[in-house]
Amino acid sequence: MQAILSWQLLFAALVTGSIYVLVALGLNLVYGTMRLLNVAHGDMVMIGAYVSYWLFTLSGLSPLLSMLIAAALTAALGALAYVGLFRRLLANRQLVQRLEGNSLLLFFGISIVIQNLASLAFDSTPRAYQYLDRVVAIGNLGITENRLAALIVTGILSLVIVLFLRFHIYGLAIKALMQHREAATVVGIDVERVQILSFCIGFGVAGLAGALLSMMEQITPFMGFPFTIAAFVVVILGGLGNLLGGMAAGLLLGILETYGVALTSPSLRSVLIYGVFILVLLVRPQGLLGGKRVVR
Amino acid sequence: MIGRWTIPLIVALAAACGVPFVAGDYLIGVALSLAMWIALTESWILLSGLTGYVSLGHVVFYGLGAYVGILLWGEVGGVLAVGGAGLASGVFALAVGYPALRVRGPYFVMLTFGLAEFCKYIVIDVEAGLGQFSRLLLGGPSVLQLYYVVLGLAAAATALTFFVARSRLGYALRAIRENEEAAETVGVPVAFCKLAAFALSAIIPGMVGALMVARSSYFEPSQVFDPIVSFTIVTMAIIGGSDDARGPFLGAALLVLLSEILWARAPQVYMILLGILLIAFVLFAPGGITGRLLSRPVKVKP
Amino acid sequence: MTLLKLQSVSKTFGGLRALRDVSFEVASGEIVGIMGANGAGKTTLFSLIAGNATPSSGEIWFKGRRIDGSRPDQNCRAGIARTFQIVRPFAGLTVLENVMVAVLFGSSRERSRAKAAARAEEILHELGLEERKSQLAGSLTLSGQKRLEIARALATGPQLILLDEVMAGLTATEVNELLTAIRVIKQRRSLTIVIVEHVMQALMRLADRIVVLHHGEKIVEGLPAAIVEDERVIAAYLGSAS
């Protein structure tokens, strides 16, 4: 019981939660602006992780720098996916009618392709590297430097994104698109550009989260899916387009997972995450948007 | 009404029955897996094709059937084990169906996926708790016997989907797919109909699961609950066209062929092609191959 | 005989009061019109009666049985049918199949598909849709889809039918045709109709009695001739014209 109340555990929960916050933020942008259910989102985390892994192992580049490269690469992938696939989907009226369902299947296809390409290229053995793994003591709390760094970076980045959405003109446009799609077009927002931007930010942030993660945990080509699931839980719990809610929900999930596993056993981690996922979907069956089922 | 599709189907079934007389073990194995996929995909269509509630977790019924099958086989024999597996999957569907089918559209898709993974990890944990990481099934039936049974199930699943689609229930299910509120408002008891479809689509996959454990004489949770099975079902149905009992034949044939060529040598390449096919069909031919080839003449505008 | 009775029915959506203490009765065989500006709560009223939504408070009685809280399919089989203002065809089914579903599952609960098809064809004929019966419902024109809404509602074999702006968006000729069709249909079976309509003249020509809603409240109820001259109605319409 002593261990349960330790700062150590709380810190671990915060680190996990902050990664969830970041990953969910990106998902929120893409779903919120376009109603596209990006189940390949977690795979961007995986790609980001591999970018940092290889740059570190091959050239010793610090993940804290290569995370920018990872973000740029995944952002570019986002732009590519938008231009190559989703512009077509969004433009085709017949497909738009079942947009959420179709986007889900498309992203599932993309996810399968990405995971297996990665497994083909890097084989599927778990990989890891050592970076900033010295333990520093703060009071009686011993933490590794890389976790501290990850927490600081996610904190700063979340803040930057919140400020961007609140004050920058494009941020405002993204928010407008999330809340009132039709109105946004009328007001003269260049929807096309804002959508690309949402894809880029959404994917890029996920890639960056992956880079951070690679410092702390083993990576595999199939590591992404749990993050997709976690991100969906966070977005649903926190509310669509509600970034502060998303942050609270991300941290909550981190706490739930860390303490749940500590109280039971590590083998129950997946059961726990999927259990929460199922529960969240069952309790809010209207979906991410909440009770907007207008019968006319 | 049954018309021009009856004859080709009967011919196909007769040909399928004749396969073992002309083919070697390898080909019987391929035919067995083809029959398995047809049984699974036909069952999926009964639910997802007709109601529009796309299940991305149909492997859960297969896996559950496999689990119940392996637990029962040694105790009560094959026939009862397979029957019990079907029953267990059906009962499970009834139990989770009521809450799950209140969730709509893409959220249902994710829910079914999550549910299958959830069950997978539960079974893994239970087995680990029992100190059992995999189980063996010795003295199961021969491949030939299995082939005929699974072929029978494939035929049964096809017939079931075919007749349900044309029944009173089928009208209700397609009305639900098109507009659930409107269906409810013209008197369709939607919750009951969806649940019926869910349970009907679960039974045969459960039985197939038990049989396929007997085929590999080996049970390992992460294998029988592998989400790839669900993906494959959905892809087969979408390639073939998911509106009708005819669809899966083309989709299953294509993917089984692909898998025979690639799976053993380069599983990733097979999966990549699967993903690409899924993407291509969603984007370019949402109606599937049959949708393209046999597009109904009534679809033209006035 | 009273067929339908509403007793101080209210409905709130979040903080919004869509209906407040609405009470009225409909007798068998009557045609009652419902009037009110956009957002007055007319469609919400229909959703409550048909069971698509449950009242926040109040009671709804149909044929002496309390029906608030029961499901739409139960209400349908009890004899209530409705149309949707924003049409909801089963777009991927044929026009005939659309109507057949209603025959198969409505109050008659026809078991035989052949008989259901025959019955559906009769109804399509009444609404002038028989030539379009094997077309996909999604490919009908708006006017066609509005007729299909009525056909589908009728096919459930109702005693009470709720028509929600079935004439909105139609041309003058189409409105006249539809008015005639509705009259004929009513004559032929012992139907009771509650109808929401923005086209005033249409309502005047059809309704025996009119109920006026304003911001979710019933402000007047009376004969059509009296309604057009009522100051409250005029004020409500001019005041909140949108």
Ligand SMILES: Nc1ncnc2c1ncn2[C@@H]1O[C@H](COP(=O)(O)OP(=O)(O)OP(=O)(O)O)[C@@H](O)[C@H]1O
């Ligand atoms: N499902 C819902 N959720 C939230 N608000 C709703 C819902 N349905 C209706 N409303 C609101 O309730 C009020 C009444 O709506 P209703 O559709 O009943 O009006 P109406 O009289 O039919 O209007 P119209 O003439 O435009 O059809 C409106 O303000 C509407 O926005």
Ligand SMILES: [Mg+2]
């Ligand atoms: Mg209305």
